[in-house]
Amino acid sequence: MIQNFKFSFVKYFKTMFIISSAAFIISVLSLFILGIKSSIDFTGGTIINVAVDGTIDLSNLRKVLEENLNQSINVVEVKSDEESYILLKMSYLSDEKIINDLLETVYGNNYVINQIESIGPKLGDELKINARNAIIASLLLIGLYISIRFDGYYAIGSLFALLHDVFITLGIFIFMNMEISISIIAALLTIVGYSLNDTIVIYDRIRENMSLNPYRDKKKIFNTSLNQTLNRTLVTSLTTLIVVIVLYFYGGNVLKPFAIALIIGVILGTYSSIFIASPVTLFLEEKYNIETEED
Amino acid sequence: MLDNLKLRWLVIVCTIVSSLYYIYPSVDYYIFNNLSQQKQSLNLGLDLRGGLNIILELDDYLFLQRLSKKNLSNQSRNKFNEILKSAQKNANNNNTKLIKEVELYSESNNIKLNKYFSNLSKSSDNYQVIKEINSQHDYAMQSILDIMRNRIEDHDQYGLGEPSIQKLGDNRLVVELAGVTDISKAKNYIQRTADFELSLVENQNQLTDVIVKIQGYIDSKMDRSLAIDSLMIPDGGSEGYLVNIENVQAIKNLLKSDEINNLIKSNSKIVWDNKSLAYYNQDNEYVEYKKLYLVSSNPAISGGMIQTPKAIVADMGNNNAGQWVVNLDMNKEGRKKWSKFTGANINRQVAIILDDLVFMAPFIRDKISSGSTQISGFESMEEAKDIASILKAGELPAPISIVQTNYVGPSLGKDSINDGGKSMIIGLFLVLIFMLLYYKGSGLIANLAVICNIIIVFAVLYTMNAVLTLPGIAGLLLTIGMSVDANVIIFERIREEINSKTPNYAAIKNGYNKAFATILDANITTLLTAFILSFLGSGPIVGFATTLSVGILCSMFTAIFFTKTIFLTLFKINKIKNLSI
Numbered sequence: 088m089i090q091n092f093k094f095s096f097v098k099y100f101k102t103m104f105i106i107s108s109a110a111f112i113i114s115v116l117s118l119f120i121l122g123i124k125s126s127i128d129f130t131g132g133t134i135i136n137v138a139v140d141g142t143i144d145l146s147n148l149r150k151v152l153e154e155n156l157n158q159s160i161n162v163v164e165v166k167s168d169e170e171s172y173i174l175l176k177m178s179y180l181s182d183e184k185i186i187n188d189l190l191e192t193v194y195g196n197n198y199v200i201n202q203i204e205s206i207g208p209k210l211g212d213e214l215k216i217n218a219r220n221a222i223i224a225s226l227l228l229i230g231l232y233i234s235i236r237f238d239g240y241y242a243i244g245s246l247f248a249l250l251h252d253v254f255i256t257l258g259i260f261i262f263m264n265m266e267i268s269i270s271i272i273a274a275l276l277t278i279v280g281y282s283l284n285d286t287i288v289i290y291d292r293i294r295e296n297m298s299l300n301p302y303r304d305k306k307k308i309f310n311t312s313l314n315q316t317l318n319r320t321l322v323t324s325l326t327t328l329i330v331v332i333v334l335y336f337y338g339g340n341v342l343k344p345f346a347i348a349l350i351i352g353v354i355l356g357t358y359s360s361i362f363i364a365s366p367v368t369l370f371l372e373e374k375y376n377i378e379t380e381e382d
Numbered sequence: 383m384l385d386n387l388k389l390r391w392l393v394i395v396c397t398i399v400s401s402l403y404y405i406y407p408s409v410d411y412y413i414f415n416n417l418s419q420q421k422q423s424l425n426l427g428l429d430l431r432g433g434l435n436i437i438l439e440l441d442d443y444l445f446l447q448r449l450s451k452k453n454l455s456n457q458s459r460n461k462f463n464e465i466l467k468s469a470q471k472n473a474n475n476n477n478t479k480l481i482k483e484v485e486l487y488s489e490s491n492n493i494k495l496n497k498y499f500s501n502l503s504k505s506s507d508n509y510q511v512i513k514e515i516n517s518q519h520d521y522a523m524q525s526i527l528d529i530m531r532n533r534i535e536d537h538d539q540y541g542l543g544e545p546s547i548q549k550l551g552d553n554r555l556v557v558e559l560a561g562v563t564d565i566s567k568a569k570n571y572i573q574r575t576a577d578f579e580l581s582l583v584e585n586q587n588q589l590t591d592v593i594v595k596i597q598g599y600i601d602s603k604m605d606r607s608l609a610i611d612s613l614m615i616p617d618g619g620s621e622g623y624l625v626n627i628e629n630v631q632a633i634k635n636l637l638k639s640d641e642i643n644n645l646i647k648s649n650s651k652i653v654w655d656n657k658s659l660a661y662y663n664q665d666n667e668y669v670e671y672k673k674l675y676l677v678s679s680n681p682a683i684s685g686g687m688i689q690t691p692k693a694i695v696a697d698m699g700n701n702n703a704g705q706w707v708v709n710l711d712m713n714k715e716g717r718k719k720w721s722k723f724t725g726a727n728i729n730r731q732v733a734i735i736l737d738d739l740v741f742m743a744p745f746i747r748d749k750i751s752s753g754s755t756q757i758s759g760f761e762s763m764e765e766a767k768d769i770a771s772i773l774k775a776g777e778l779p780a781p782i783s784i785v786q787t788n789y790v791g792p793s794l795g796k797d798s799i800n801d802g803g804k805s806m807i808i809g810l811f812l813v814l815i816f817m818l819l820y821y822k823g824s825g826l827i828a829n830l831a832v833i834c835n836i837i838i839v840f841a842v843l844y845t846m847n848a849v850l851t852l853p854g855i856a857g858l859l860l861t862i863g864m865s866v867d868a869n870v871i872i873f874e875r876i877r878e879e880i881n882s883k884t885p886n887y888a889a890i891k892n893g894y895n896k897a898f899a900t901i902l903d904a905n906i907t908t909l910l911t912a913f914i915l916s917f918l919g920s921g922p923i924v925g926f927a928t929t930l931s932v933g934i935l936c937s938m939f940t941a942i943f944f945t946k947t948i949f950l951t952l953f954k955i956n957k958i959k960n961l962s963i
């Protein structure tokens with residue numbers, strides 16, 4: 088079993104940082120150019136999940152619905168090994184009775200409504216603001232916590248890493264053409280917590296080593312610390328990855344997007360604590376904190 | 383040392399035993415289907431049980447309209463509506479509260495609010511008026527909450543499982559009805575304002591006057607696509623007009639505009655019948671109609687004056703024999719007013735109106751002094767029962783609207799339980815195997831800690847009265863993956879110590895001591911984000927945040943205290959030569 092690592096992380100800091108910066112910039116640009124695909128959580132709207140027994144004539148269903156509701160309706164059939172259902176997506180309906188009546192005219196008694204999610208547009212706007220505030224608040228609180236527990240350079244390093252994780256995860260979601268819902272926001276915040284957890288374990292070791300060898304070259308201290316914590320970083324990432332991958336495969340359709348966000352986030356979070364948080368802190372420490380006072 | 387160790391075991395045994403005591407009923411109920419344990423079991427969220435979750439919002443706009451002085455002149459009423467409309471626009475743009483925007487708008491436009499709210503406050507200071515409006519608003523929310531509770535608890539049709547009603551923010555309520563499958567009916571029942579009134583039907587010539595005026599307005603302003611002159615006068619000498627069902631929606635839309643409303647005298651209003659009628663017209667075609675009435679806008683009797691509404695089947699000999707009717711009585715004040723009113727209006731019609739729909743409009747033949755009244759004209763037994771319950775619970779101070787609906791059907795809920803349970807077990811199993819392979823004997827100790835952690839977390843969730851949702855299960859699963867982290871940090875430290883030739887016992891002591899600060903730091907950040915998550919609002923996310931934070935907190939106990947105790951005990955019993963790590 089792998090025990091003692093002697094990788095030269097510092098050697099790759101620059102290359103990795105450039106690659107990450109490129110990914111970050113592409114993600115931010117795609118955010119502005121392509122934009123986020125918001126789920127009804129933020130735009131308001133109604134989604135109805137219907138299971139139909141027997142033949143499903145999607146185009147006929149769409150025709151009937153659109154004629155009676157005077158709006159374009161997104162009708163999709165979702166099929167997997169265990170289940171199949173139709174998703175009807177439309178702008179907000181405060182009463183789904185009309186859908187029920189129309190389904191009855193099309194399918195008689197051979198249908199069951201599995202699920203209805205319906206969010207008024209005003210509530211959607213509010214959720215959007217809440218989600219934004221929650222992300223900003225968590226970044227600020229974390230910056231504050233790290234500043235107090237470590238110092239400003241560490242805080243800046245960890246915030247870089249967190250922004251990296253959040254934006255690249257969003258970028259990947261944009262490229263995969265997946266919707267951002269309130270549960271994805273929850274996943275992003277969880278990623279923030281997880282990535283930080285990883286970063287802190289490394290920071291703790293760096294700080295410990297710094298106070299043990301105050302006059303040693305900082306690059307060496309950082310590199311040693313990263314190697315000493317690498318085993319833990321990998322093992323914890325692995326156990327966490329195991330559970331989120333299980334969640335993806337067995338957690339059902341509801342949790343799938345959430346699990347995808349977590350899988351991406353756990354990988355990015357592990358990577359960023361080594362290749363973003365540490366280099367940024369090292370850079371700041373070397374540039375501005377030349378006479379180290381051990382603390 | 384031994385005393386210390388004994389104390390440690392005492393704490394552990396007590397924790398585990400009490401946790402098992404708390405989760406036993408849930409296991410008995412959910413796994414062994416012992417139904418008698420339901421009350422003592424962990425609650426499942428509606429996404430797992432199936433049911434309806436809706437968020438109701440007090441319509442601040444209509445609330446303010448209703449709260450304002452009743453007898454405003456048409457001019458003042460229009461001015462007030464203008465204020466409300468502008469404020470509503472600002473509230474939508476800035477995402478603020480309507481009342482706040484009314485205050486700001488009045489300030490910046492030098493409007494004295496007491497002109498419209500002299501019924502609330504004599505003060506000319508807007509601040510005082512707003513303060514009074516806000517306290518009325520709070521009062522209205524509280525009474526809506528109480529009325530909803532009464533409505534739902536009174537009603538057996540929707541009484542499957544425990545209904546839950548909670549306030550959310552300052553103008554919303556969350557209503558959860560487990561097991562409901564008829565969504566529309568349940569929503570309709572909950573949403574009703576239950577605004578009950580008995581009002582005099584105005585003379586036919588007054589209604590004709592209004593119709594002629596409206597027709598004139600349409601002719602002058604719009605193209606004549608709307609044939610309001612196709613109205614028919616009903617048979618039997620009763621007041622009102624019949625409108626072809628095809629035109630009903632258009633006329634309703636027309637009546638929403640302020641200009642049209644100004645054509646109607648402020649002491650009367652137009653209301654519709656709740657059912658449609660079908661007749662053969664001149665061309666012998668079967669046509670559906672809806673009747674509209676002009677009634678006084680000062681009701682003789684309002685909801686507050688009625689008592690003991692009850693849905694029954696009318697007796698033989700009654701006009702409505704065999705039909706479902708609602709019988710009701712009046713309080714002292716109501717009886718007095720009713721007797722006076724009926725005495726003064728013999729041979730005229732009185733409309734029985736609920737939520738602006740006329741259920742019936744009987745003729746008054748005699749002075750009625752008893753106060754007992756019967757409402758008929760329901761479509762079904764359910765409707766009669768619903769209305770009796772609604773009347774009993776009382777009318778809402780203002781209309782409410784549904785702003786969010788989440789419905790999960792029973793089969794989807796079962797699927798989610800299966801999926802959630804399956805992924806919990808597989809995830810747990812894989813993590814346990816991994817730890818065992820990687821850390822061997824010590825891995826086994828960490829695994830015991832993980833299992834204890836799950837037991838304790840379930841017990842804590844139960845004692846917190848928390849609700850387990852599907853995202854909550856995801857949070858638990860994540861906890862399993864993340865909570866071994868503490869042990870990983872400790873074990874890696876111990877390995878390092880052993881590599882630098884520290885004796886086993888000291889290596890373990892050092893490992894735990896050095897790792898502690900790191901574990902604390904790392905867990906605090908996870909808790910921090912879980913804490914923020916719990917403010918993100920919607921129910922399922924809160925479930926995730928709860929299980930994640932409870933899981934992380936409990937893991938501090940199991941992964942540090944519990945595993946260390948096992949190591950110390952093993953050393954006590956038998957000096958370990960080769961630490962299996």
